[in-house]
Amino acid sequence: MKVLIGRIRLVVVSLGLLAAASLALAADQQPSGAAAAGQSHNTAHPGGKLPGNVAVQLVEVAGGFVDPIHVASPPDGSGRLFVCERPGNIRIITKDGKVLDEPFFANQANTNFQFLEQGLYCIEFDPQFKTNGLFYVSYADMWFNGATFIVQYKVSDDPNKADMNSARPIMRIDFPYCNHHGGKIAFGPDGYLYVGVGDGGWEGDVLSTGQDLSTWMGKMLRIDVHAKGQRYAVPDSNPFAHAADPQLMVLFGKSELEFSKIKQNAKPEIWAYGLRNPWTFGFDKKTGDLYMADVGQNTWELIQYQPANSKGGENYGWSAREGTHPFPIEAEQQGVKAPNIGVMPVAEYNHATDGICVIGLGVYRGREFPSLDGTYFFGDWGSGRVWGLKRDNSGKWQMQELLHTALNLTSGNTDADGNIYVTNATSQYGTWNPFDSPRGSVWKLVAADRVSSGAKTAPTAKK
Numbered sequence: 001m002k003v004l005i006g007r008i009r010l011v012v013v014s015l016g017l018l019a020a021a022s023l024a025l026a027a028d029q030q031p032s033g034a035a036a037a038g039q040s041h042n043t044a045h046p047g048g049k050l051p052g053n054v055a056v057q058l059v060e061v062a063g064g065f066v067d068p069i070h071v072a073s074p075p076d077g078s079g080r081l082f083v084c085e086r087p088g089n090i091r092i093i094t095k096d097g098k099v100l101d102e103p104f105f106a107n108q109a110n111t112n113f114q115f116l117e118q119g120l121y122c123i124e125f126d127p128q129f130k131t132n133g134l135f136y137v138s139y140a141d142m143w144f145n146g147a148t149f150i151v152q153y154k155v156s157d158d159p160n161k162a163d164m165n166s167a168r169p170i171m172r173i174d175f176p177y178c179n180h181h182g183g184k185i186a187f188g189p190d191g192y193l194y195v196g197v198g199d200g201g202w203e204g205d206v207l208s209t210g211q212d213l214s215t216w217m218g219k220m221l222r223i224d225v226h227a228k229g230q231r232y233a234v235p236d237s238n239p240f241a242h243a244a245d246p247q248l249m250v251l252f253g254k255s256e257l258e259f260s261k262i263k264q265n266a267k268p269e270i271w272a273y274g275l276r277n278p279w280t281f282g283f284d285k286k287t288g289d290l291y292m293a294d295v296g297q298n299t300w301e302l303i304q305y306q307p308a309n310s311k312g313g314e315n316y317g318w319s320a321r322e323g324t325h326p327f328p329i330e331a332e333q334q335g336v337k338a339p340n341i342g343v344m345p346v347a348e349y350n351h352a353t354d355g356i357c358v359i360g361l362g363v364y365r366g367r368e369f370p371s372l373d374g375t376y377f378f379g380d381w382g383s384g385r386v387w388g389l390k391r392d393n394s395g396k397w398q399m400q401e402l403l404h405t406a407l408n409l410t411s412g413n414t415d416a417d418g419n420i421y422v423t424n425a426t427s428q429y430g431t432w433n434p435f436d437s438p439r440g441s442v443w444k445l446v447a448a449d450r451v452s453s454g455a456k457t458a459p460t461a462k463k
Contacts, residue, residue, distance in 0.1 A: 043324050044347040046354055048398035050388050052371055055448035056402050058386070058422060058458035062093045063441035067113075067434040068423040070122045070184075071442050073415035076130040078159070081421060083442055086119035087111060087434055088139065092160055093442060105137065105153070105162040112142035116429050121148070121183030127191055135162075136170065136193065136225070138185045148173040148181055150195065152225065170231050171223070173216055177201025180277045180295075184411075188222070189288040189308070192235055194271065195221040196278035196292065204297065204328070205319035210274050213240065214265035218318060220278060220292070222271035239313030240266040272306065274316035274342055280360035280411055284308075284376075285418050291376050293360030294345070297322055299329045301358035303347035303378060303389060315342030323348040347378075347389050347399045355380025359409045361445065365418025369447035377402075377420060377445060379409040384461050405458040410440070420445040 067086035074080060079095030082104060088111035089103040105123070113119035118140035126134035133155040140146045150173075154166040173195075175181055180198035188194050199209045199218035210218035227233030234241050243263035277295040284291070288308030294316070296302055300323045304316050319327050321338040323345050332338075349355060361377040372388075379386040386403035407424040414420055425440040443458060451457060 041324050041344045042346065042395070042397055043344055044389060044397035044399035046349050046387070046399055046401055048400050049392075050375065050390050050398050050400045051392050054371055054375060054388050054400065054402065056372065056377070056386065056388070057446055057448045057451050058403065058405065058407075058443040059446050059451060060456040060458075061421065061442045061444050062097055062099050063439060064099065065091065065423075065425075065440045065442070067119070067425040067427045067437065068410065068440040068442060069120065069425065070411045071413050071421045071423050072123050072125065073413070073421075074125040074129050074135075075127065075416050076125075077416070081415070081442060082123050083423065084120050084123055084137075085434075086425070086427070087113045088120045090120070090123055090137075090162075100160060102161070104160055105164070107137070107139065107164075110139070110141050110143060110149075112140045112146045113434060114432050115146075115178045116427060117179045117181060118146050119434075121181075122185050124185045124187060124193070127187055136185060138183050138195075140181060140183075141172075144172065144174070146178055146181070147175060148183060148197075150185060150193075168231075170225055171195070173197060175200050175217070176207065182275075182278050184278065184280055186282055188283055188290070190235075191224075191226070192222050193225045193232075194281070194290075195223065195269075196275070196281050197221060198277035198279075198295075199275070199318065205276070208319065210276065210318040211315070211320060213243075213263050213267065213270060213273065216267055216269065218273060218275050219267075219270050220272040220275060220281075221269040222312070223269055234268040237311070238268055238271060239311060240270050241268045244268065271312045272314040272316065274314075274318045274320070275304065276302075276318045276322070278304070280358075282360060282362045282413065284363040284374075285365045285414060286363075286374070289363075291360060291363065291378075292316075293358040293378055294318075295357055296351075297327070297329075299351050300325060300348050301351070301355060301380070302345040303358065303360075303376075304343070305346040306343075317342045317344070346397045347387075349380075349387075349399075354383060355385055356382035359411060361386070361409075361412025361422055362414040362420045363418075364420050364445065365414065366420075367417065368419070369450060371447055372445075377412070379403075379405075379412070379422070381408050381410060384409065403458065404461045406461045407443075407458055412445075 070084035081093040088108035090105035092100045121138040150171040152168040156163040180201040182196040182198040184196045223232040243266040281292040290306040292304040294302040364372040376389040384405040412422045422443045
C-alpha cells in the first residue's frame with residue numbers, strides 16, 4: 001500500500017512539474033498586461049476615418065542636410081532643433097530658423113555610414129539637460145564592426161558646442177549582420193532610457209532573436225543611466241530584472257506561478273520583446289503611452305502600442321507572426337492563421353499598396369493646432385505617405401491617410417512644446433556616399449488650413 005501511495009504521489013508531482021513547465025512556456029508567449037489569446041484584434045488598416053476634422057501639411061523649416069536621420073529639441077527653452085546627419089554630425093537650427101555653420105557634434109571618425117541602416121542614429125537630451133548639460137547619442141561604430149554605441153556627452157561652455165572629450169560610453173550592442181539595428185533612444189516619463197534594438201539583421205529573424213529572452217536583439221530595453229558609479233543600472237521594476245537571479249533548488253517547493261517567472265537566461269534590461277526593427281518610437285507627452293513603428297519584413301508594416309500603465313514584458317509576436325499575420329507570409333497563402341501570441345499591433349499596412357518602411361513621427365500635443373491633439377502620426381520612407389492614428393468614440397483604432405508626399409521620410413519627433421518635426425533623406429540602398437546624395441530637410445507638421453503665406457510645403461507624389 002505504501003508503495004502504491006508513493007507511486008501515486010510521484011505521478012501527481014510529475015504532473016505538477018509538467019503544468020509548471022507549460023505555464024512557464026505560456027508566459028514566454030504572453031504579455032504581462034493584456035493577453036491576446038481569445039480576444040478580438042483592434043488593429044487599424046488604411047481607409048479609416050479619424051475623429052474630428054484632421055488635415056495636415058508639412059512645411060519646411062530648414063534644408064541642406066546630409067542624410068538627416070533624426071531631429072530633437074532640448075528641454076531648455078531655447079527653441080533650438082538638433083538635426084542628426086547620418087555620417088556623424090549634429091547640426092543646430094536656431095529658434096529663428098537659421099542653420100549654424102559649425103556642427104554641434106562631429107563624430108565621423110567613428111561612425112559607420114557606408115550602409116544605409118548604419119551611421120549616427122539619434123540624439124536624446126537628459127530630462128535635466130537645462131541644469132546638467134548631459135545628452136546621449138546612439139550610433140554604429142565602425143571600429144567595432146558596426147556595433148551600436150550609446151554614449152553620454154556634455155555640452156561645453158558654448159551651448160552650441162558639445163564637449164567631445166566628455167564622452168562616457170553607456171552601452172555597446174553587438175550585431176551579427178549590418179541591418180536591423182534599431183538605434184533610437186528616448187527617455188520615458190519615468191526618467192529611464194528606452195533603447196530600441198532590431199532583431200540583428202539579414203532577413204526573417206534567422207537567429208530567432210525576437211522570441212529569445214537571452215539576447216537584447218529584437219527588444220525594447222529600459223535602463224537607468226543616472227545610477228551613481230555605474231554606466232547604467234537595471235530598474236528593479238523591469239519585468240525580467242530578477243528572472244535569472246541565482247536560486248537554490250527547491251524541489252516541489254514553488255508554485256506554478258513562481259516557476260513561470262524564472263527565466264534562467266533572460267537579460268534583465270529587456271522591457272518588451274518580439275520586435276523586428278523598432279527604428280522609430282516615442283512617448284505621448286500627455287499620457288505617457290508608447291508608440292513603436294516596427295519596420296516589417298516583405299509584406300507588412302506595423303505600429304505597436306504600450307499603454308502608460310504597462311508593467312512591461314509584452315511580447316509583440318515577431319517572428320512567430322508578423323502583425324496579425326502568420327510568418328512566413330506563404331503560410332497565410334495556404335490558409336494558416338496567425339498564432340494568438342502576445343499583443344497585436346494597433347495598426348498595419350501592406351507593401352503592395354501603401355509603402356515599404358514605416359516611420360514614426362509622434363503624437364501631436366502642441367497648442368497651435370487643437371484639431372490635431374492626441375493624434376499619432378506616422379509615415380513611410382518608400383511611398384511618402386503620412387497617416388494619422390487615433391481611437392474613435394467606441395475605442396476602435398482608426399487609421400486615415402492625410403498626405404501623399406514625394407519625400408523619403410526618415411524620422412520624426414516632438415519638441416518640448418509637443419509640436420512634430422520630420423526629416424527626409426533621399427539616400428538609397430547602394431548609394432554608398434551620402435555626400436553625393438541630394439540634400440534633405442527638416443519639416444514641421446501643421447494644420448492644413450494654417451500654412452503661412454509663402455511657406456514651402458512638401459512636394460506631392462506623382463500619380
